[in-house]
Amino acid sequence: MEKVSDAERNLYEALRKYPVLIHKNFCLFHAGERGDDYFDIDRLTCNPSIQRNLIDRFKEKIDALEGEGMRYDKIAFIDKEMGPTGAIVLASALSQILEKEIIILRLQKNLRFDHVKVKGWIKTRGEYPLEPNESILLIDDVITTGTTQKKAIELVERFGAEVTGIVCAFVRRNEAIDNIRGVKKVDFIDTIWTYDELVYLGYMLPNPQMLLSENFAHKLAGEVLPENVAGDVGGALDRDIDEIISKMLEERNVTVEDDVKQGLKNLYLSSVMYAIQSSGRA
Numbered sequence: 001m002e003k004v005s006d007a008e009r010n011l012y013e014a015l016r017k018y019p020v021l022i023h024k025n026f027c028l029f030h031a032g033e034r035g036d037d038y039f040d041i042d043r044l045t046c047n048p049s050i051q052r053n054l055i056d057r058f059k060e061k062i063d064a065l066e067g068e069g070m071r072y073d074k075i076a077f078i079d080k081e082m083g084p085t086g087a088i089v090l091a092s093a094l095s096q097i098l099e100k101e102i103i104i105l106r107l108q109k110n111l112r113f114d115h116v117k118v119k120g121w122i123k124t125r126g127e128y129p130l131e132p133n134e135s136i137l138l139i140d141d142v143i144t145t146g147t148t149q150k151k152a153i154e155l156v157e158r159f160g161a162e163v164t165g166i167v168c169a170f171v172r173r174n175e176a177i178d179n180i181r182g183v184k185k186v187d188f189i190d191t192i193w194t195y196d197e198l199v200y201l202g203y204m205l206p207n208p209q210m211l212l213s214e215n216f217a218h219k220l221a222g223e224v225l226p227e228n229v230a231g232d233v234g235g236a237l238d239r240d241i242d243e244i245i246s247k248m249l250e251e252r253n254v255t256v257e258d259d260v261k262q263g264l265k266n267l268y269l270s271s272v273m274y275a276i277q278s279s280g281r282a
Contacts, residue, residue: 007056011192014050015203016277018043023205037204039170041141045089054169054192055093058139061167061190062098070165070188072137074120074130076103078152086141087169094139103129103136105152114158132160140168143191146176153184164188171195197223202273206266212259216266217241220273241265 015021022038044050075098077088088104095102104119111117120129130136136156143149143166153163165188171177172195180186198204200219221234245264249256256264 005057005060007053007060008192010053011044011050011057012201014044014047014053015198018050020044021198021204039142039172040084041086041169042084042089044169045085045087051090051093055090055097057192058087058090058094058167058169059097061192062137062165065165065167065188065190068188070137072100072135072164074101074103074134075137075139076105076152076156076163078138078140078148079104079106079108079119081108084141087139090139100137101129105155107148107151107155114155117155118159128159130156130159130161134161135164136161138163138166140166142170142172143168143176143180144172146180149180150184153180153186167191169193199270200273202270202275202277205274206270208263211263211266211270214266215262216269220269237269238265241269244268 020040020043022040044054075091075094077091078086079088080086091102091104094100101121106117106119108117115128118129122129138149138152138156140149140152149166156163163184163186166180166186167189168191170193171191174194174196177189177191180189195204196210196219199206199210200216200223206214206216215234215238217238218231218234221230221237225233242261242265245261245268249261249264
C-alpha cells in the first residue's frame with residue numbers, strides 16, 4: 001500500500017460525508033449504459049476546499065505519469081452534453097498549476113465541423129488550437145465504457161495531434177482502460193478511484209458479479225494495509241466472516257455451493273463497510 005497524501009485522505013472523507021456516490025434503482029450514464037450507481041463530480045468541484053484537494057490529487061497522478069515517461073504539450077477537457085459538468089471546471093486551475101494551455105473538446109452531435117469542436121488559444125486568425133504532432137493529456141471525470149474518451153482521441157487525431165495520456169477521477173470498469181490502451185495505443189492512463197476500490201472500502205455497493213467472483217476480505221486488506229501484513233490480516237478476517245456465515249447457514253439448515261457461500265461472505269462484509277461509511281454521510 002502506498003503512502004496516503006493529505007489530498008487523498010481529505011477526498012476519502014468527502015466521499016464519506018457528501019452525496020458524491022448516488023445509488024438509485026436506475027441510472028443512465030453519459031456513455032449510454034445503465035446502472036444503479038452514479039458518480040457526481042460536481043459535488044466535489046463546487047466546494048472550494050474539496051476542489052483544492054481534487055486538483056492536488058490530479059496533479060499527483062499527472063506527476064507520477066510524467067515520472068514514468070509521459071510527455072504532453074497541452075491539457076484537454078471534454079465539454080459534456082449532459083450529466084455533471086465534469087472535470088472541465090478544473091481546467092483553469094490545472095492550467096495554471098501545470099503551466100499548460102487548455103483545449104476544450106466538444107463532442108456534441110449537432111456540431112458538424114471539427115474546427116468548431118475544438119476550442120482553445122490561437123496565436124493568429126485562421127489557426128487551430130490543435131497543431132500537428134502536439135501531445136495532449138486528456139483529463140476527464142468518469143470512464144465507463146471508454147467510448148467518450150475514444151471519440152475525444154479521434155477528434156484530436158484528426159488534427160494530426162496525439163493523446164499521450166489520460167487522467168480521470170473515477171473508472172467504473174477496469175476493462176475500459178484496457179480497451180483504450182489496446183485500440184488507441186494510449187500507454188499512460190491513471191485514475192483517482194476505481195469502482196472496485198470504492199466497493200472494497202465500503203463507499204459503493206457491489207454488483208452481483210463481484211459478489212460471486214471476489215474475496216472481499218483479502219481485497220479490503222490489500223487496499224488499507226501494507227503488503228507484508230495484508231495477506232495475514234485478510235486471511236484472519238476471511239476466517240472470522242466464514243464462521244459467522246457458516247453458523248447462520250447451519251442454524252437455518254441450509255447448504256450452499258462454495259461460490260454462493262463466498263458471495264454471502266462478501267455481501268456481509270460489504271454491507272458492514274457500507275453502513276460504516278454511510279453513517280457519517282450528509
